[in-house]
Amino acid sequence: MSDHPPAAPAPADALFFRQVMGRFATGVAVVSLAREDGTIGAMTINSLVSVSLDPMLVSWSLQNTSSHCADFLAASRFAISILADDQEALARRYAARGDSAQVVEDFALSPAGLPVIANALGSVECERWAVHPAGDHTLILGQVTALAMGKAERPLTFFSGRFGSLPPIG
Numbered sequence: 001m002s003d004h005p006p007a008a009p010a011p012a013d014a015l016f017f018r019q020v021m022g023r024f025a026t027g028v029a030v031v032s033l034a035r036e037d038g039t040i041g042a043m044t045i046n047s048l049v050s051v052s053l054d055p056m057l058v059s060w061s062l063q064n065t066s067s068h069c070a071d072f073l074a075a076s077r078f079a080i081s082i083l084a085d086d087q088e089a090l091a092r093r094y095a096a097r098g099d100s101a102q103v104v105e106d107f108a109l110s111p112a113g114l115p116v117i118a119n120a121l122g123s124v125e126c127e128r129w130a131v132h133p134a135g136d137h138t139l140i141l142g143q144v145t146a147l148a149m150g151k152a153e154r155p156l157t158f159f160s161g162r163f164g165s166l167p168p169i170g
């Protein structure tokens with residue numbers, strides 16, 4: 001049970017909340033899993049947070065109305081791929097509802113058998129650590145089981161509702 005049941009905000013407050021929080025610039029990632037029938041589940045997220053070093057934990061939040069809820073709430077393992085600045089089309093593809101826009105060639109299989117986005121900036125594989133109700137989302141914590149760094153160097157960013165990139169460093 002949540003300590004803080006969600007109170008319904010006035011619509012204008014919810015919009016303002018989104019606008020203010022949209023000023024917190026983030027990277028963009030795709031969280032993915034392998035279903036038992038061999039198909040892939042994948043969705044674009046920007047709620048990724050590095051939570052703990054010992055043990056290594058990350059978290060992300062899943063909208064309770066998502067068509068991916070059943071898959072991700074049942075999954076004991078999932079992967080998170082951090083997108084590079086040339087992967088905006090991919091970010092948009094996995095923000096589409098369900099598997100409607102999925103392209104199998106977007107994925108590579110990790111040595112542990114999880115689908116990760118090919119040519120991502122980096123990827124993190126996780127075992128489910130904890131799942132917490134969090135208002136209209138569910139907070140999913142994963143313990144890191146594998147890490148990989150890609151060849152790409154610059155991130156896809158998300159700020160004020162828009163995709164972008166960073167200028168070259170140095």
Ligand SMILES: Cc1cc2nc3c(=O)[nH]c(=O)nc-3n(C[C@H](O)[C@H](O)[C@H](O)COP(=O)(O)O)c2cc1C
Binds near residue numbers: 043060065066094096
């Ligand atoms: C930049 C960006 C970030 C997103 N971050 C999240 C997120 O952290 N959690 C989430 O549940 N949905 C997030 N979404 C929405 C999902 O990608 C998208 O709504 C969903 O995959 C498609 O609907 P479905 O999940 O009902 O199939 C994000 C979308 C975009 C474009």
